[in-house]
Amino acid sequence: MLLKKYVKTRRKVKILLLVTIVALIVITCIILLGSAGPNGSTIERLLDERFIARAYQPQSEQLQQQQPKEQPVPLLQSRRENGVIVPEKYDEQKIKSRIMANRLQQVKQQQRDNEAEQTRTTVDALATAVHIFYTAPVPWYKSKKPPLPQPEHPNEVALPLTTPKPVKILNTAFYPALGLYKPSAKLLGQHFDNIRSCGIGVLILSFVRPSDPALLHQILELAPQHNLSVTFELSVAGNRTLEFVRQQLQEIAAYVELPGFYRVWSQSHAALLPVLYVSNAYKLSESLGRQLCRPTVQELAEQQAAHKEAGGLRRVLDALFIGHIRLKSHADVLRRLCFDGFYSKLPSNGAVFASTWKNWSYLKSYALSYKMLFVPTVGPGFAERNKFPRHGDIQRHRSNGRYYGVAWRTAILNHVGFINIASYNNWPDGSQIEEVMPRAGFLDYNPGSRTKYLDLTAHWVGNFLKTRQEAATAAAGAAQNCYELLNNTIC
Numbered sequence: 001m002l003l004k005k006y007v008k009t010r011r012k013v014k015i016l017l018l019v020t021i022v023a024l025i026v027i028t029c030i031i032l033l034g035s036a037g038p039n040g041s042t043i044e045r046l047l048d049e050r051f052i053a054r055a056y057q058p059q060s061e062q063l064q065q066q067q068p069k070e071q072p073v074p075l076l077q078s079r080r081e082n083g084v085i086v087p088e089k090y091d092e093q094k095i096k097s098r099i100m101a102n103r104l105q106q107v108k109q110q111q112r113d114n115e116a117e118q119t120r121t122t123v124d125a126l127a128t129a130v131h132i133f134y135t136a137p138v139p140w141y142k143s144k145k146p147p148l149p150q151p152e153h154p155n156e157v158a159l160p161l162t163t164p165k166p167v168k169i170l171n172t173a174f175y176p177a178l179g180l181y182k183p184s185a186k187l188l189g190q191h192f193d194n195i196r197s198c199g200i201g202v203l204i205l206s207f208v209r210p211s212d213p214a215l216l217h218q219i220l221e222l223a224p225q226h227n228l229s230v231t232f233e234l235s236v237a238g239n240r241t242l243e244f245v246r247q248q249l250q251e252i253a254a255y256v257e258l259p260g261f262y263r264v265w266s267q268s269h270a271a272l273l274p275v276l277y278v279s280n281a282y283k284l285s286e287s288l289g290r291q292l293c294r295p296t297v298q299e300l301a302e303q304q305a306a307h308k309e310a311g312g313l314r315r316v317l318d319a320l321f322i323g324h325i326r327l328k329s330h331a332d333v334l335r336r337l338c339f340d341g342f343y344s345k346l347p348s349n350g351a352v353f354a355s356t357w358k359n360w361s362y363l364k365s366y367a368l369s370y371k372m373l374f375v376p377t378v379g380p381g382f383a384e385r386n387k388f389p390r391h392g393d394i395q396r397h398r399s400n401g402r403y404y405g406v407a408w409r410t411a412i413l414n415h416v417g418f419i420n421i422a423s424y425n426n427w428p429d430g431s432q433i434e435e436v437m438p439r440a441g442f443l444d445y446n447p448g449s450r451t452k453y454l455d456l457t458a459h460w461v462g463n464f465l466k467t468r469q470e471a472a473t474a475a476a477g478a479a480q481n482c483y484e485l486l487n488n489t490i491c
Contacts, residue, residue: 122458126227127465128201128262128488131375133233133423134191136205136215140180140427142171172427173385175442177435177450183215185222192226194434194454195424199461200228202262204277204420207232207252220260229262233277236284242291242313249317252276256317264320265489268371274319277343277420281323282330284337292321293338320490322375326352328359331366341372347379347422347431348394349407357410364414373490376414378407379422380453383430383443400447401456408460412467417490419464421457433457 143166170180181187195203203223205216223230232252236245255261256274263272291312323339325331326346334342342363344354353359360376367374381398396403411419425434430443433453438444445452 122197122199125199125462125465126196126201127199127461128229129418129468130200130461130464131202131204131231131418131420132195132200133420133426134195134203134205135423135426136183136188136219137212138181138425138427140171141168142428143167144169171385173383173430173443174427174432174436175439175444176425176427177437183218185218188219188222189226191424191434192222192228196226196228198454198457199465200421200457202229202231203424204231204233206235206279207248208235216255217258220255220258223260228260230260231262231275231277233279235279237280245291246313246316249313253317256319263488266320267489274317276317276319276321278321278323278339279345281321281337281339281342282325282327282333290337320373322373325354328353328362330354331363335370335372339372341367341375343375343420344377345422346382346394347377347407348382348396349403351394357407360410360414360416364416373418374416375418375420376407376411376416377420377422378404378411379431380404380433380456381431384428385430398445401452404453404456405460408463412460412464415467415471417468 145166178187178190203219205219220230232255234248234252236248261274263274265271266273292314293312294314320340322341322343323334323337324345325334325342331342342354344352344363346352346355348355350356354363355377360374363376364374366372379396380401381403382394382396384395398404408419421433422431423429423433425432427434433456435450435454436442436444437450438446444450449455
């Protein structure tokens with residue numbers, strides 16, 4: 001009745017309905033905004049999130065939050081009057097006090113760093129089954145040809161008046177804590193102490209002609225004083241003649257007689273034999289490599305009857321030759337060339353077959369079936385400071401030490417007898433474990449101390465020794481294979 005009385009036309013009915021709908025929409029929005037205000041469910045949700053974060057927070061972080069934080073040094077603020085800065089008088093006492101406060105903070109930080117370095121992880125036992133590549137001297141610089149000057153006109157050809165001299169560029173992605181050092185007795189002693197504290201027992205030196213005989217003699221004299229041994233890595237390319245290899249072995253034979261040279265006891269030969277690594281051994285031709293084969297009894301009798309010298313290259317130096325391989329087929333090549341074992345050398349996982357961690361179980365079983373040695377190479381990473389790397393795309397990030405740990409864990413789980421580390425101070429390849437110094441434009445070991453990878457090496461060497469001891473104890477009653485022998489003994 002009321003609608004009929006006051007609303008007599010259809011147009012007025014539509015206007016009334018529209019006004020009603022608009023009023024309902026406004027009331028609904030007001031209710032929703034009121035429930036989502038600062039006193040609504042948003043506060044409850046925020047409290048729930050804070051509670052969950054506090055519940056799952058580590059205890060160490062909770063203790064750090066409970067401890068009072070150091071108050072930062074307040075910044076000097078200029079006095080203002082009516083928004084205008086009032087010049088202050090020079091106060092020498094304030095400036096000196098601020099400089100002293102900053103200096104005290106630096107001293108406290110240095111003390112914390114020194115305490116962290118003094119509490120390094122060390123290994124008391126010596127692992128002669130763990131070898132590490134050592135570089136002396138380190139090639140800090142590389143030569144680069146400077147670019148030719150640009151011509152003044154586009155159609156003109158730039159011809160240099162004189163031959164430009166090559167420019168020396170620093171060839172390392174990290175910066176060493178000891179600076180760009182040169183070998184000295186004090187420096188070598190410091191390096192050998194660090195290596196010995198990690199539990200490593202053998203150094204691998206690159207024997208490349210022409211080498212420094214005085215430096216090699218110095219290292220071989222200092223190493224036994226730190227309870228270390230030394231062996232060489234012989235570099236042999238495919239184009240080397242038999243006479244060249246023979247001359248190198250003759251030179252190495254003079255160092256083998258020194259007390260600091262590394263030897264192992266061979267059960268099959270009942271003698272102490274030196275160990276030699278051979279880089280690029282897979283490039284050797286078969287005619288050259290057969291000279292490493294030991295003659296059989298029948299061949300010895302025939303050679304004696306013909307009054308010929310026996311033994312080939314092993315007559316010059318009888319040693320255990322461990323050859324460098326890259327591909328799967330190279331293991332069979334070295335077996336036919338009469339090598340005693342093989343190693344991977346490259347610390348880049350996935351770069352080649354031999355350096356890929358998942359292939360180490362196959363290489364170990366292959367070596368075991370032919371009574372050879374497989375020596376995997378582990379490393380903390382690989383970082384060449386080159387726009388175009390020499391070895392291709394094999395850069396490997398350290399991943400805060402996780403990359404190094406996976407390599408060690410894989411080698412230990414495969415129960416290998418020997419492990420070599422690349423490297424202690426090969427700075428050009430970026431595979432070093434030596435201490436570094438944070439510096440602008442260079443990589444470092446952060447987060448962590450500058451002795452981070454020395455501590456990690458000591459940790460993994462300890463695990464390796466423990467695993468080998470447990471394997472030897474478990475196989476004490478049965479016949480042991482070549483990888484379960486201890487006390488510097490091989491098959």
